Amino acid sequence: MDLVVTYGLNFAYSTATLGLIVLGLAVVFGLLGVMNMAHGEFVMLGAYSALMVQQAGLPFVLAIPLAVVVCGALGWLMEWSVIRHLYRRPFDTFLATWGIAILMRKGVEVTFGREYQSVDQSLPGTVSLLGIDYPAYRLVLMAVIVTMFAALFVWYQRSNTGARIKAMVQNPDLAAAVGINTARLSRATFVTGVAIAGLAGVLLAPLVRVEPYMGLDYLLSSFFILVVGGLGTLEGLVTGSTIIGGADVVISAIFDKTAGYLGVLAISILFLWLRPDGIFSRR
């Protein structure tokens, strides 16, 4: 029984963190159609923000505004200098963001060094839950993620801005014609997406090793989730996270980490082959 609860919580935890990581890319790729290859690097910058706050001896919570400001500003600069010229040229966007990803990795490597670093947990210790002891930070993290998703979902469904974004996604020209400032709206959407990625980096920083190349894994798992779940829907995002996270946890537990990775990759290729528009496609 204890084992089941432990696995269940681990599974929920892995799904929730994956959902958090993919959310930023789902906004940028799913809504704007910009395959941001630097997505993982924004997660990485968020994690380094947490590291900087710790090294300065400040409370962990301050890492959140720092990451949002750093990632938001960089995202704004990236959108202004490169992305906005390329919205209708997806292949060039892809290449340019890949170049920016390399630049960010190398920049962080020069500044902070290549070695692995770690961020201390601000909530050490465990909480007793359903008969087992589970790390407190993980439980809080799950609660934060679920709240965040719910809030975002309600906001996107109810708010005027949500409606404007939907209009822009479906028909940018018509949206512009009825008076929506699509240039500003897409910039805001892009900045929001990368800031969410930075936030994810802060929240995950205490649980992972922090290093300049950490972003690649996050980029790939985000991408796998979007392949499986499809673009543009929240239920697809959650289902994708569940399938990818579940497959990874289960296969890794039975065999090893490499087998888990292989399994996830095989599932993604299978989806590209059989259901190229994701699990909810009508085709």
Added chain:
Amino acid sequence: MAFSRAAKFTLAALLIAFPWLSDSFTAYQLGLYLLYGMVAQGIALCWGRTGFLPLGQALFFGIGAYLSGTALKADLGWALLLPAFAVACLVPALLAGFIGALVFNRQTGSGPYFSLITLALSMLGFQLANSLSGITGGFNGMTAIPGLPGVDTYETLYFVIVGVLVVSTLVLAHVMRAPFGQLLIAIRENEERLQFFGFRTSMLKAAAFAISGGVAGLAGVLYAPHQGIVTPQAVGFVLSAELLIWTAVGGRFGLIGPVAGTVLIGFMAAGLRDSFRYWEVAVALVFILVVLKMPGGISGLFSAALSRFGGGREIRGAGIAPAMLAGKEHRDEPDLRFDTVGVSMGPVRILNGLSFSISRSGIHCIIGPNGAGKTSALNVLTGRLPLGDGEISWRGVSLGNTRPFIAAQNGIGRKFQVPSIFPELSVRQNIEIALWANRIGTVEMFSMRPYGWTTQMLGELETRFPFLQQGDKTAGSLSVGQRQMLDFSMTVLAEPDLVLLDEPCAGLSTDETRQMIEAIAAIAGETKATFIIIEHDMQVVERLSDHVLVMHQGALLANGTMSEIRANADVARVYSGGSK
């Protein structure tokens, strides 16, 4: 080709003379960069030529290196080493082809999916190379790999590398020059149009990727004896990313650019990496700039100057008889059936129980108000829209949920309303591709003979549309009317049994419309093919056809001769805006 023959010979001579011009250590270093350059050439074939981007090319390089290292350590001797090396090239080639076939099957264009899958594979390869220490030596790598038997690693191996590079460059150059290479450009330019000529583009792309994988494997084969050690870095993501940068900076559209970029950045990095802290940041910046502002890379800067050295187009042997399609007797009895066809897009029913059949060759016209489902009917017939319910068959073959290249292989030709051509190719090259449709075999794709193909119809079309004779003109620079005529010519040059024309006169002047109508009527008469034309202009309909199908709200409203249609009360009501 940007480089003239003289320039190529000079380059090759310089490479051979390099150890005497410099010293043997520098030549040893250059050897490594040349091997990386070979991998970069493969990337250029995929990226610059075909338009899809492999992000994990080191995987194939590393597999070749590990296989070659294993063979060398087994101390086999040349008689067994050569087949082992062949295997070390074939394994990565087949792996690449297999991955390509899997991923490209449903993904057209240059979307990010393929690139990310290759990136993930490269990272998986890195993990496997680390964990399978029994085979690969794990983290420390496969060490103490002996050199090639009878070849001194620091003196003579360099010449082996130069020799292999020259041969592989010549082979790749031939692949690019042959029809296969021209089809790869066509994929980059307009993949969907190529599918409507009956080419299974996913397989062409997979083949290009397989070739690039094989070349990477070949470079890996020589890398193992050159370095004496193969570590997981050789399959990893970091090398893959660098290979991409070198390709981009050198120039991704040719074969010399990628090697030049690799060598240049390689030597610069060797000199600067330790003294200049921001070297790699600077390289990343250069990459972004090249990708955005200078797609041709360094070689793009020189190509204009170099092409003046008489590197012009080779004259091809003309007048070789075409491979004509089989007999045309079956054309007298076309058999197209739509049986209660329904198509939905989300909540909208586009086609709603459309039924008709055509059993007589000649010209048939479809008319109907906007949104009646005319184009959708052609789309579902050619696999561009999924069939909801009902059944479609053409000459006994069921075409429900078909795919464009299968429809084309079944003799269905299609011209879209908006002219769809290969804009960066010349008029002549556009026509060549149409002539190859359903005629060219796999072997012929790698021979120069298909460039000499011509047909009787081509001569006739060139008389009707004289601009077709300006073969060197870029198709993208033609006027809208000329593009319509080029697209129409390409469609009929493939000699389909069933020709679908979607508003062929859209955007044409009165004079051009007359020319087009005459051409359609004449060709329909000569070829005995069945034509289905969507047309709004009733004068055009009247002059072309005596059989008219009227569509309304996704179904057939009327079917008969022009005078019958004129007399039909339902048709009059729909067109005069009366009640439904």
